[in-house]
Amino acid sequence: xxxxxxxxxxxxxxxxxxxxxxxxxxxxxxxxxxxxxxxxxxxxxxxxxxxxxxxxxxxxxxxxxxxxxxxxxxxxxxxxxxxxxxxxxxxxxxxxxxxxxxxxxxxxxxxxxxxxxxxxxxxxxxxxxxxxxxxxxxxxxxxxxxxxxxxxxxxxxxxxxxxxxxxxxxxxxxxxxxxxxxxxxxxxxxxxxxxxxxxxxxxxxxxxxxxxxxxxxxxxxxxxxxxxxxxxxxxxxxxxxxxxxxxxxxxxxxxxxxxxxxxxxxxxxxxxxxxxxxxxxxxxxxxxxxxxxxxxxxxxxxxxxxxxxxxxxxxxxxxxxxxxxxxxxxxxxxxxxxxxxxxxxxxxxxxxxx
Amino acid sequence: xxxxxxxxxxxxxxxxxxxxxxxxxxxxxxxxxxxxxxxxxxxxxxxxxxxxxxxxxxxxxxxxxxxxxxxxxxxxxxxxxxxxxxxxxxxxxxxxxxxxxxxxxxxxxxxxxxxxxxxxxxxxxxxxxxxxxxxxxxxxxxxxxxxxxxxxxxxxxxxxxxxxxxxxxxxxxxxxxxxxxxxxxxxxxxxxxxxxxxxxxxxxxxxxxxxxxxxxxxxxxxxxxxxxxxxxxxxxxxxxxxxxxxxxxxxxxxxxxxxxxxxxxxxxxxxxxxxx
Numbered sequence: 001x002x003x004x005x006x007x008x009x010x011x012x013x014x015x016x017x018x019x020x021x022x023x024x025x026x027x028x029x030x031x032x033x034x035x036x037x038x039x040x041x042x043x044x045x046x047x048x049x050x051x052x053x054x055x056x057x058x059x060x061x062x063x064x065x066x067x068x069x070x071x072x073x074x075x076x077x078x079x080x081x082x083x084x085x086x087x088x089x090x091x092x093x094x095x096x097x098x099x100x101x102x103x104x105x106x107x108x109x110x111x112x113x114x115x116x117x118x119x120x121x122x123x124x125x126x127x128x129x130x131x132x133x134x135x136x137x138x139x140x141x142x143x144x145x146x147x148x149x150x151x152x153x154x155x156x157x158x159x160x161x162x163x164x165x166x167x168x169x170x171x172x173x174x175x176x177x178x179x180x181x182x183x184x185x186x187x188x189x190x191x192x193x194x195x196x197x198x199x200x201x202x203x204x205x206x207x208x209x210x211x212x213x214x215x216x217x218x219x220x221x222x223x224x225x226x227x228x229x230x231x232x233x234x235x236x237x238x239x240x241x242x243x244x245x246x247x248x249x250x251x252x253x254x255x256x257x258x259x260x261x262x263x264x265x266x267x268x269x270x271x272x273x274x275x276x277x278x279x280x281x282x283x284x285x286x287x288x289x290x291x292x293x294x295x296x297x298x299x300x301x302x303x304x305x306x307x308x309x310x311x312x313x314x315x316x317x318x319x320x321x322x323x324x325x326x327x328x329x330x331x332x333x334x335x336x337x338x339x340x341x342x343x344x345x346x347x348x349x350x351x352x353x354x
Numbered sequence: 355x356x357x358x359x360x361x362x363x364x365x366x367x368x369x370x371x372x373x374x375x376x377x378x379x380x381x382x383x384x385x386x387x388x389x390x391x392x393x394x395x396x397x398x399x400x401x402x403x404x405x406x407x408x409x410x411x412x413x414x415x416x417x418x419x420x421x422x423x424x425x426x427x428x429x430x431x432x433x434x435x436x437x438x439x440x441x442x443x444x445x446x447x448x449x450x451x452x453x454x455x456x457x458x459x460x461x462x463x464x465x466x467x468x469x470x471x472x473x474x475x476x477x478x479x480x481x482x483x484x485x486x487x488x489x490x491x492x493x494x495x496x497x498x499x500x501x502x503x504x505x506x507x508x509x510x511x512x513x514x515x516x517x518x519x520x521x522x523x524x525x526x527x528x529x530x531x532x533x534x535x536x537x538x539x540x541x542x543x544x545x546x547x548x549x550x551x552x553x554x555x556x557x558x559x560x561x562x563x564x565x566x567x568x569x570x571x572x573x574x575x576x577x578x579x580x581x582x583x584x585x586x587x588x589x590x591x592x593x594x595x596x597x598x599x600x601x602x603x604x605x606x607x608x609x610x611x612x613x614x615x616x617x618x619x620x621x622x623x624x625x626x627x628x629x630x
Contacts, residue, residue: 067589095591163470163489168575209575214492217570229471230491341590349583350404352575 030059031276034071034086037064043297047290052283058276069095072268076101081270085277088125091171093264094338097124103267109278115286120303125266126281129300132238132320132329133172134258136222139250141232151180151257154233155204157211162232164208165225168215170348171337172235172259175330177204179257185330192336198344202351215352226251238320239299253318258329260320263300295319378604384597395598405583405599412580413606415569416562419501420555426502427509428551434510435517449510457504461571464500465491468572496572504568505561509554516550517543548622556611563603 033049035041041062049060063083065071069092075081076099088096096102102124110126120127137148141162148160154176166173175188181204183191191197214231216222222236227249241253265284267277284290285302292310295301301319308316316322320329385395399405434445452460467473468490475487490496520543528538566581580603587596 069591070589070593073591073593091590212575213489215575221571224465228465228469230469342592345586346402346404349408349578350402353404353407353578 029057030061031273031280032061032063032082032084033280034063034065034068034083036066036087037062040298040300043294047294048280048284051290052280055283056276056279058273060280068092072096072101073099075268075270079270081268081272083268084271084273085265085267085280087128088264088266090261090264090332090334091337091341093125093262093266094334096266097122098338101269103269103271103274103277105267105281106278110281111286112282113286115288115304115306117303117305120262120285122264125264126285127262127303128265128281128284129263129294129298129302130260130321131263131300132255132258132260132325133167133235133332134238134241134320135254135256136226136234136236136241136244137252137254138226138229138232139252141229148233148252149254149256151176152182155180155208157208160233163213163230164211165214165216165222165231165234166208166212167222167235168217168352170344171332171341173205173348174198174201174344175259175332176235176257177201177208179330180204180208185257185328188330189333189336192340198347202347205351242299242318255320255325256328258320258325259332260326260329261332262303262334381597381600384593385601388594395595396602398595399598399602408578408580408583409602409606411576411578412563412603413610415497415501415577415579416559419498419505419562420559422498422502423506423509423558424551424555427506427554428513428547430506430510431513431517434514446511446514449507452503453507457567460504461500461568464496464503464572468496468499491572492574494573494577497569497577500568500572501562501565505558508561509558512554512557513547513550516553517547520546545621548618552614552618552622556614559611560607563607 031052035044041064045060045062049062053059065086068086068088072083072086075083104124105122105126107121111121116126135148135151135154139147142148143160146159148154153160154164166176174192178188178191178197178201179185181200192201214221214225214234216225216234219237219240222231222234223240223244225231225234226236226241226244227247238253238258241251244251245253265281267274267281271277285304288304288306289310291302291304291307295307296311296315299319301307301321303321308322311319317324319325386392388394430449434442434449437445465472469475470487470489470491472491474490475484478484479487524542524546525538528542529535533541563579564581566579566585569577569579570582580599584596584599587593587599
């Protein structure tokens, strides 16, 4: 590990300032957007990046990145902002926001016609997409005549025998355990704010632990496990399961008890491209037709309510923000997790090794 | 050492300084200053049993993998070194071929082999030897098998190069003096090859300490190595704690390897020193 740590930490300390030099030479007409690469980047390139360049003459440099909170910390320490705009998962956003690493967003420029709901308009970030951690079921592995419809069913190993997987993550699993134990969706974070609530969640997790054969760490793993028949039931990210259905694997998403999460887009403090970054956000946030096309392709819809006007009922019903789906899910509380993640993950790691 | 010899070592020294000493010093600073002098990260590490468990597990896995590589790799190297000279490059080549593939690809290949609907389970089911698929993936066994397979070529090559330095005349002399093949091996060849064995074992032990992809993809819930924890901490911007864990691992490695060296010094004879 010495090798790898050295690489990670020192790369941050040494390589980033160097990367900054090369990036700076082109900042005049390039907007550096840090995303997660892969298929998502291709869709974004088609729907947002290319039209943005056509309209403004500014090139979009889409970067495939991971551990973005950590990378932003390195930029702030080096005093050299390499990214102009970055996509952030809930906990990464909470870390970056509380440390003051994000530029305030001027909503008069990013959403001049007030199209977005307030929940998507944060002081220093915009919600550009949503995704859910849901229960995914291999329907051909279900017992005759049964169907799985909640976390309580996932916990019910007598009615539903078979190997299971969960994410190796304390976030989501504590919520799922409380739901399986009969808690209501709107009381989850009140319960988790108390020691008794956390103990209750871990006690419930004790029950399922022996039946979980794999604890996944990357979003592609549950997809592969379901496709290969390695497990019959697992938590997973909704868009990946929609894709798996399209590939013809007999899988089903259970929205009941899913954890809905915003995916944020923020402007990094110290950028020279504030104007272009706002324009980029405006294009991404306020065009319902493009937002609908995006949701059709990746199943991670924006919070623009009008996008459903451009979608068929069938596609709409497969999205996490569809009203009927939203009703049965909880919204992951990023602030709760940013504050307690370290401590609760330590307990989780301990629990997992027991 | 002549003056010109001293100069030739400079580039290597400079490289080690820039690529190793400076980064380690930076990591140490990260662990001890936050921003002022503090031991809080080390207190956290030694205060919570979870980190101790993972730390012990990491050292144990590294030790077992290195030893398994030794037990498999040494006979392989011995086999190659005793073949006619014209065959040896081909055999060595075959040993090295797997190293051209990335660790990630080989890890995924193991998933295909060990999976519930994988090659082994399919074969055993078809032969009627088992009735339900065996759970091989997501176990410690899967982690060991993959790590040994990935690191084995390094052991073979290290042992091989040590063995080629052994003067075969010494073996013939032992035979002439009346030793049987087993005794000649045990009393002459084996002691002379121990230097290579120790080098190979140490290299694999150190490399194993840094593994985190293999346990994350093939292991079960108890198979986390310290590498996995350091990666998580770095991602969550807890650099100080990640650095402290890295320093503990580095220090433990240095101490352990020094002990192994000291212990081994009593038994090892370098083939270059002569005199048994």
